[in-house]
Every structure is written in structure tokens, then in C-alpha cells.
Amino acid sequence: MLSDAKGSFQAKVDYTRATVRLNSRVPIALEWTEDGRTLRTDGVTLDVSLKGCMAVAPQGFPVGQRLRIVNKVNGHVCDAILVWRGHEGRTGWELGLELQGQVDDFWGVDF
Numbered sequence: 001m002l003s004d005a006k007g008s009f010q011a012k013v014d015y016t017r018a019t020v021r022l023n024s025r026v027p028i029a030l031e032w033t034e035d036g037r038t039l040r041t042d043g044v045t046l047d048v049s050l051k052g053c054m055a056v057a058p059q060g061f062p063v064g065q066r067l068r069i070v071n072k073v074n075g076h077v078c079d080a081i082l083v084w085r086g087h088e089g090r091t092g093w094e095l096g097l098e099l100q101g102q103v104d105d106f107w108g109v110d111f
Contacts, residue, residue: 005070020111022052029070030057030080042072043092050111052080052099058092060085069097073099 001026026045031038043057065082074089079100086094101107 011031020051022109022111024039024048024109026107027072028053028055028057028061029072031068032061032065043095046069046094046105050107052083052092052097053073053107055095055097056089056092057095060088060093061095067097069099071108073104076106076108078103078106 006031024045024047024103026043026048029040029042030043031040034040041057041059043055047054061082063082063085067080067082068077069080070077080097081100082095083098084094084096086096088094
């Protein structure tokens with residue numbers, strides 16, 4: 001039974017790490033709609049990949065929250081889903097964001 005749990009965990013890790021990640025500090029903004037209003041907070045990525053990023057932002061969100069992520073370097077905007085929320089540190093919450101749709105050039109780097 002322990003090996004089944006370990007196998008499931010390993011499969012999740014393999015899926016999660018399916019793409020190359022680059023350590024990269026990109027200033028971002030996260031936008032969401034609440035009570036008919038668009039709200040926004042700033043953050044920064046810790047690493048980026050073709051599928052998403054790990055970021056830190058002062059706002060904590062529930063896993064599954066739909067957001068818009070704005071790359072403040074190149075102005076690109078993309079829909080995203082919060083797939084993981086880590087610990088709250090001095091500078092904010094650790095957030096795992098999955099980009100939605102065609103996003104090949106969102107970060108402005110080749111993977």
C-alpha cells in the first residue's frame with residue numbers, strides 16, 4: 001500500500017515537472033474579478049516555464065482561482081489557474097500558476 005501512495009506521488013511530481021523551468025525574476029501583476037470589480041496585485045516570479053510559473057504575491061488565493069497574469073516586462077496578458085499555494089512568507093504567498101491557452105511567447109524566452 002505504501003508503494004501505491006509513493007507511486008501516485010511520483011506520478012504527480014513527474015507531471016508537475018514535465019517542462020523545463022528557468023530561474024527568472026519577472027515582475028507580474030495578477031488580476032481577478034470579485035463582486036463585479038477587477039482587482040489587481042503585484043508580484044514576482046521565482047521561476048518560469050512554458051506551462052506557468054512559481055510566483056510570490058501579497059494576496060493569497062484559493063487553489064482553483066482563475067486569474068489573469070500580466071507580464072510587466074513585455075505587457076503580455078494570459079489567463080491562469082492557481083494550481084498550488086505554498087507558505088506565506090515575509091514577501092507574500094508562494095503561488096503555482098498554470099497558464100491557459102496558447103502561450104508560447106508569454107515570457108519572452110525560448111524553452
